[in-house]
Amino acid sequence: MNFEAVKAIYLFEMARMRRTLLQSVVSPVLTTSLYFIVFGTAIGSRIEQIDGISYGAFITPGLIMLTLLTQCIANGSIGIYFPKFTGTIYEILSAPVAMTEILLGYVGAAASKGLIIGLIILGTASFFVDISIAHPVMMVVFLVLTAITFSLAGFIIGIWAKNFEQLNIMPMLVVPPLTFLGGSFYSIDMLPPFWQTVSHFNPVLYLVSGFRWSFYEIADVNPVISLAMIGLFLVICLSLVAWIFRTGYRLRN
Amino acid sequence: MAPIVSIRNLTKVYGNGFQALKGVDLEIEEGEILALLGPNGAGKTTLISIVCGLVNPSGGQVLVGGNDVVKDFRKTRAMIGLVPQELTTDQFETVWNTVTFSRGVHGKKADPARIEAVLKDLSLWEKRNNTLRELSGGMKRRVLIAKALAHDPRILFLDEPTAGVDVTLRREMWQVVEKLRQDGVTIILTTHYIEEAEEIADRVGVISGGELLLVEAKAALMKKLGRKELRLELTEPMTALPEALGAYNVSLAENGGALIYEYQGEGEQGRIAMLLGALTAQGIEFRDLSTRQSSLEDIFVELVEKKA
The missing domain is CATH 3.30.70.100 (Alpha-Beta Plaits)
Structure with a gap:
């Protein structure tokens, strides 16, 4: 294992976050604060409690997930896409590093950034609403597994993307609808039966539901199933990455 | 003495069907300077890219220091430094950080004294805190050489090192190459400029259409064919x-x-x-x-x- 290389890539990526602090940290915190002001305080004050939880508190786990998914995919993809775009990838590909080490460096950094931002948002949320965490260990498990899985998904997108438009498709066009329709802002019990069924095909439902359960012990789906689904997404992403590494897809061809 | 680089029947066919290399055989001795000459699209960069691990070969074998570049890539790549043709740099990084990164990614522990020596050798020490976008083209090329030398490679590949470089800087590059040779580094450079090969190479290889047409000691070549x-x-x-x-x-x-x-x-x-x-x-x-x-x-x- 080339630990020096993993460290070099990881620190290089984290340095990029420090350099773009405004864009990396301040922007998601500001956006989330706006959500709390609009949905939590302004509109939320007129919405009755859901399962005994104030609306502002109810949407907190979903908002953290929304940011975590977007940030992990964005960071995971830009981390590997940018060297491809500028050409500096030559150095990593000609260095004595295995693809798993490249993966650890980039995905580790993207997941770390996602987690840092997720925790900052949790801190921000606590200024607006009362938050209680029933299962802190499981909360961290959900958070970490989701961060790793979606940073991996970002890495795959970064390798697949041939231009900036393709790079932005997932975080801009796919993640927001899935999160909004995945029970971030409501319990799917509120939906008509048909749409409840449709919602079960939305992977984000399982992430948000499981994560919310770790806070308030309320869930749209059994938390064990949520955990199993995250595990399944992780396995799918790892399989795709393994295939990319085996074939050299868009890296060494 | 066994050659430091040994290439046997190397072929490469790209996904679009283009055959870039058609069975190249080449042996490179430790400490020599080999110039690979050839027109655009001759296969020079593909050849270098395979030895360095950037491109997967379609057939044949490449040994570096007796190790296979595919199976024992950790050993071979640790021995090699690569200066690419394009001025590809992290525009927003400082010279110091980007050269330090190169050493780390090649698995070597951080060594500020070594980085300092490399930067001083290439007259980059004064610029160490500048970001790369603030540097001129010639300076950027020096940074690429510094990056390639940061992990103390035994073999250095220079892909078109003086393309688009003015005459003064080209002379300076040649001096850098000469100094590296004195330090015992094996150097393989590709070039369009015949005078470059004539000036600094010990041996000259000519590639065209994916085939190595000849490899000869420069003096013998001039004598034989001149x-x-x-x-x-x-x-x-x-x-x-x-x-x-x-x-x-x-x-x-x-x-x-x-x-x-x-x-x-x-x-x-x-x-x-x-x-x-x-x-x-x-x-x-x-x-x-x-x-x-x-x-x-x-x-x-x-x-x-x-x-x-």
Whole structure:
């Protein structure tokens, strides 16, 4: 294992976050604060409690997930896409590093950034609403597994993307609808039966539901199933990455 | 001594069906400077890319220090430094950070003293805190060399190191290469500039159409293939060559004002005396004479044209 290389890539990526602090940290915190002001305080004050939880508190786990998914995919993809775009990838590909080490460096950094931002948002949320965490260990498990899985998904997108438009498709066009329709802002019990069924095909439902359960012990789906689904997404992403590494897809061809 | 790089029957076919390399064999000795000459699209960069691990080979084998570049990539890549053709840099990074990163990614522990020495050797020390976008093209190329040297490689690949570089900087690059050779680094460079190969290489390889047409010690190559030309400025112009000169490979130039004798560099010196004797016998006088040896460029053009 080339630990020096993993460290070099990881620190290089984290340095990029420090350099773009405004864009990396301040922007998601500001956006989330706006959500709390609009949905939590302004509109939320007129919405009755859901399962005994104030609306502002109810949407907190979903908002953290929304940011975590977007940030992990964005960071995971830009981390590997940018060297491809500028050409500096030559150095990593000609260095004595295995693809798993490249993966650890980039995905580790993207997941770390996602987690840092997720925790900052949790801190921000606590200024607006009362938050209680029933299962802190499981909360961290959900958070970490989701961060790793979606940073991996970002890495795959970064390798697949041939231009900036393709790079932005997932975080801009796919993640927001899935999160909004995945029970971030409501319990799917509120939906008509048909749409409840449709919602079960939305992977984000399982992430948000499981994560919310770790806070308030309320869930749209059994938390064990949520955990199993995250595990399944992780396995799918790892399989795709393994295939990319085996074939050299868009890296060494 | 075993060669430091050994390439056997190397082939590469890209996904679009283009065959970039058609069975290349090449051995590179430790400590030498090898120049690979070839027109655009000849396969130079593909060859380098396979040795460095950037491109997967389609067939054949490459050994570096006796290790296979695919199976033992950790050992081979740790021995190699690569300076790419394009000025690809992290524009927003500082010189210091980007060179330090290069050392780390090659698995070497951080060593600020070593980085300092590399930067000083390349006259980059004053610029260490500048971001790369603030540097000129020539400075950026130095940074790429510094990055390639940060992990103390035994072999350095320079892909078109002086493309688009002005004459002064090109001379400086050659000095850098010479210093590296003195330190025992094996250097393989690709170039369009024949004078570059002529100036600094020990051996020259010519690639065209994915094939290695020849590899020779530069001096031997010039001697073997270098055609010589003896030029005689005649006192009186001639309209036609006298029959007595038919045995020699001579021709008239400048409307009969000069006589050109072409001969091979080796084994024909004796014939010059005979030619001059024949001229005297014919009463042909000349007021000046000069000889010229064909350059590497002439040899190169001839080889590539023959191939085409």
